[in-house]
Amino acid sequence: MAIPRKLCVITGSRAEYGLLYWLLREIVNDPDLQLQLVATGMHLSPEFGLTWQQIAADGFPINRKVEMLLSSDTPVGIAKALGLGVIGFADALADLQPDMLVVLGDRFEIFAAAQAALNLRIPIAHIHGGELTEGAVDDAIRHSLTKLSHLHFTAAEAYRQRVIQLGEQPERVFNVGALGLDNIRRLRLLSRRELEQSLDFKLGERNLLVTFHPTTLECDSAGEQFAQLLEALDRFEDAHIVFTHSNADADGRVIGKMINTYREHHPQRVTAFVSLGSLRYLSLLREVDAVVGNSSSGLLEAPALQTPTVNIGERQRGRLCAASVINCPPQADAIAGALRHVYSETRSWNSEIPHPYGNGDSAVQIKRILKDTPLESILMKRFFDLPPSALQKQEAPVC
The missing domain is CATH 3.40.50.2000 (Glycogen Phosphorylase B;)
Structure with missing residues (x-):
């Protein structure tokens, strides 16, 4: 009998956990996979509602908790929290020994986990790369996570093209749509x-x-x-x-x-x-x-x-x-x-609105790729030079 592949998923905020929920369910329900869940950041803070309790109530065992938030919300405080996170994740990941780290988004808590995983030679799968949020420091963190990662799951084809433009191998970059739409499709509101x-x-x-x-x-x-x-x-x-x-x-x-x-x-x-x-x-x-x-x-x-x-x-x-x-x-x-x-009555909001972020089946796609991708040489990354003619136009307006 094959040993289940250990996938360590990091979650640091209520919003991020909500996006990851159906992917966590897909992993738990697959006998060929073993979920390792690490809670950090706002989940562990009374100020933000101790939302790790919701994770536990949903039936997901939390394998480790990494404390990293300080009482300060100043830029210096956030920078120090990042350092504490790297230390905490180094210990947690060294203990758990996952086959792959799975992270979503662009927050500093996730950046800390990825830095620790890189030095522990743990391959990283990153969800929601290639996007732009030019008014936030998250933008730089997101692109940094792309360069630290080995598999990439984007929410739109334009974002897939951008990840490739950053030098990632096309065969490792997958446009799966936005995980948030899985909730809309699968939850009874x-x-x-x-x-x-x-x-x-x-x-x-x-x-x-x-x-x-x-x-x-x-x-x-x-x-x-x-x-x-x-x-x-x-x-x-x-x-x-x-x-x-x-x-x-x-x-x-x-x-x-x-x-x-x-x-x-x-x-x-x-x-x-x-x-x-x-x-x-x-x-x-x-x-x-x-x-x-x-x-x-x-x-x-x-x-x-x-x-x-x-x-x-x-x-x-x-x-x-x-x-x-x-x-x-x-x-x-x-x-x-x-x-x-x-x-106003000049515009109807009830008509069908084209959506650039997929149709709500992202979790199944991501789980399948995480399960089936060979890991033997995944840590070896080659920079992919994208020819200018390969760039595609974005399929929707940008903010």
């Missing part, structure tokens, strides 16, 4: 009544879901930009608003405090959550009139649910956008104008 009961919050005739993260390449801009967003929301006094708190990025606590203050001033129509979980988040995303802010979910999941997006500022600049995404600068007048456009 809550009805409006079930959602209201779960949230303990009554939705109104108009409803908005707001998630705003610091734009990490802009110094000290978080508070000022979020104040502009709140000023715009004040102009829609009949709208019920659900905030989700920002990630553990530099200046994230500034936004958290402003959310709490705004909620206290508008208790009848405003609520806020540190973590909603995938089921409640997607169910809410289906019910609201728009998702507002600068979260990647506004570009990935919202269009698949026929929900318009008001995408604010530079954080997501460079990503492929569906027609339902309205881009605007972080200024109150511009944000309010975008919301008025959402509520």
Whole structure:
């Protein structure tokens, strides 16, 4: 009997775990694979809801917990947390001895894990490479992860081409679509009544879901930009608003405090959550009139649910956008104008919107490739020089 291939999956945030959920299920249900799960970052922090408990409640054993978050959300604090993460992951991975490390996205927690794996000669599979978010330090981390990795799973063909442009061998780069769409396809979303009961919050005739993260390449801009967003929301006094708190990025606590203050001033129509979980988040995303802010979910999941997006500022600049995404600068007048456009009768948001990120079968594709790819010489990487004539046009507009 063959020894199961050990796949070590790293998760550091609520959003990332939600994207990985069905891939984890696929791995667990395959007798030829063994899941090793490592929780880190925000999952282990009381401030962000101790979301490792949700992972355990979903039935996934957590093999290791790597503590790395400090009490500071300053750039220096984040840099020190990165160093702590490398130390913690070195110990965890040396103990677990996986056949492959599986990581998703572009956060600093994932970068720490990949650095440790590289020096331990553990091959790395990276999900969601090749994308651009030019307003965030995540952009550089994502491309760095591409160069550290040995298998690549992109969410669109344009992103696959970009990973190849970075010198990765084409036969190791796979366009599988966005994992977030698997949730939409496979979860039974809550009805409006079930959602209201779960949230303990009554939705109104108009409803908005707001998630705003610091734009990490802009110094000290978080508070000022979020104040502009709140000023715009004040102009829609009949709208019920659900905030989700920002990630553990530099200046994230500034936004958290402003959310709490705004909620206290508008208790009848405003609520806020540190973590909603995938089921409640997607169910809410289906019910609201728009998702507002600068979260990647506004570009990935919202269009698949026929929900318009008001995408604010530079954080997501460079990503492929569906027609339902309205881009605007972080200024109150511009944000309010975008919301008025959402509520206008001049544009139908219920028609079928072409989606650039696949059809919701990513987890099955990724699992199959992780299972079947030979590992004997995978650590040997050759730089692939892409001829200019091989570049393809992007298949959708970018933000």
